[in-house]
Amino acid sequence: MAVEPQSTQxxxxxxxxxxxxxxREGALLKxxxxxxxxxxxxxxxxxxxxxxxxxxxxxxxxxxxxxxxLLLSDAQQRSFExxxxxxxxxxxxxxxxxxxxxxPFIHAVKLYPAGATTNADAGVRDIRQAYAALxxxxxxxxxxxxxxxxxxxxxxxxxxEAVFIDRVLTPLMKDLPELTMVMEHITTEVAVDFVKxxxxxxxxxITAHHLLLNRNAMFDGGLRPHHYCLPLIKREKHRQALVAxxxxxxxxxxxxxxxxxxxxxxxxxxxxxAGIYTARDxxxxxxxxxxQANALDKLEGFASLFGADFYGLPRNQDRIALHRIPREIPExxxxxxxxxxxxxxGGQVAWTVNLC
Ligand code: NCD
Ligand code: ZN
Numbered sequence: 001m002a003v004e005p006q007s008t009q010x011x012x013x014x015x016x017x018x019x020x021x022x023x024r025e026g027a028l029l030k031x032x033x034x035x036x037x038x039x040x041x042x043x044x045x046x047x048x049x050x051x052x053x054x055x056x057x058x059x060x061x062x063x064x065x066x067x068x069x070l071l072l073s074d075a076q077q078r079s080f081e082x083x084x085x086x087x088x089x090x091x092x093x094x095x096x097x098x099x100x101x102x103x104p105f106i107h108a109v110k111l112y113p114a115g116a117t118t119n120a121d122a123g124v125r126d127i128r129q130a131y132a133a134l135x136x137x138x139x140x141x142x143x144x145x146x147x148x149x150x151x152x153x154x155x156x157x158x159x160x161e162a163v164f165i166d167r168v169l170t171p172l173m174k175d176l177p178e179l180t181m182v183m184e185h186i187t188t189e190v191a192v193d194f195v196k197x198x199x200x201x202x203x204x205x206i207t208a209h210h211l212l213l214n215r216n217a218m219f220d221g222g223l224r225p226h227h228y229c230l231p232l233i234k235r236e237k238h239r240q241a242l243v244a245x246x247x248x249x250x251x252x253x254x255x256x257x258x259x260x261x262x263x264x265x266x267x268x269x270x271x272x273x274a275g276i277y278t279a280r281d282x283x284x285x286x287x288x289x290x291x292q293a294n295a296l297d298k299l300e301g302f303a304s305l306f307g308a309d310f311y312g313l314p315r316n317q318d319r320i321a322l323h324r325i326p327r328e329i330p331e332x333x334x335x336x337x338x339x340x341x342x343x344x345x346g347g348q349v350a351w352t353v354n355l356c
Pocket of ligand 2: 020021022046258260
């Protein structure tokens with residue numbers, strides 16, 4: 001990559017990919033898709049629709065819907081490839097996994113512990129009930145992407161990730177030592193250390209919001225529903241551990257925005273839902289973090305190279321330019337019949353992205 005020394009004004013990097021994205025469907029999909037497709041070349045598309053994407057046929061139909069939406073959007077002149085996933089349930093069969101592994105559009109299977117997050121009620125209650133599918137994934141080389149939190153109400157909500165590592169992930173890695181796994185949207189120093197110490201086929205994604213914010217942001221002068229996501233943003237020492245590993249050039253930690261659009265009213269509610277919308281300015285946010293850490297030279301690996309290498313996919317050929325030019329972030333964005341509120345609404349992001 002080309003980075004100008006000292007107060008860098010521009011950096012040109014390989015076009016990035018987003019390894020964790022929620023695109024939804026219908027009118028909302030059409031509205032949010034250009035925010036991602038105009039910058040990122042590919043994205044892992046999360047399957048937590050209602051009903052969830054539990055079969056290959058459904059994943060292929062969902063992919064078709066995304067491709068149709070792309071044709072209608074302004075971003076159509078740029079290539080964008082949705083990388084589809086299946087939603088793991090206790091009913092997922094080994095045959096369906098084999099079919100998924102043979103389907104060129106499906107790249108992974110997502111584990112949602114039942115009830116852990118938005119549209120996770122159909123998820124897995126007891127991981128042992130999913131072993132037939134998990135064994136087939138190991139056999140066919142299909143990665144397991146994990147929402148790494150336990151949902152036991154006795155566990156403090158800030159400890160759910162650490163307890164998942166102890167109770168679920170560690171035994172799973174013993175039982176299925178060759179299964180490729182990604183801990184999605186990691187939030188703690190514990191997860192950083194665990195993944196770092198793990199084998200080459202264990203990776204992790206990191207969101208922009210977990211790099212930018214600590215948990216004070218949820219309670220800054222009042223309750224801040226637009227900073228509520230799952231896993232929750234944690235205390236400052238965890239944010240620092242995430243920044244340190246993301247900016248270190250470690251090849252098993254890579255970009256996943258977890259951009260999760262919700263209607264404004266569903267978040268600003270007595271029981272607001274979890275998810276932060278970052279797609280529009282994601283690369284600008286990440287550039288801020290890497291710039292602050294004096295590590296702009298490490299941004300390309302994290303955003304554009306390591307994820308592709310981990311998934312065994314070719315690196316992108318085209319490039320983007322990041323300019324140190326502030327960009328306004330609107331108060332609200334158009335989600336079709338409703339509006340949404342992006343991260344840092346009404347503020348600015350310090351970096352603007354251009355396609356080369
Ligand atoms: C995501 C969503 O809204 O789909 N929400 C979130 O807070 N991250 C689901 C998820 O990835 O947990
Ligand atoms: Zn997510």
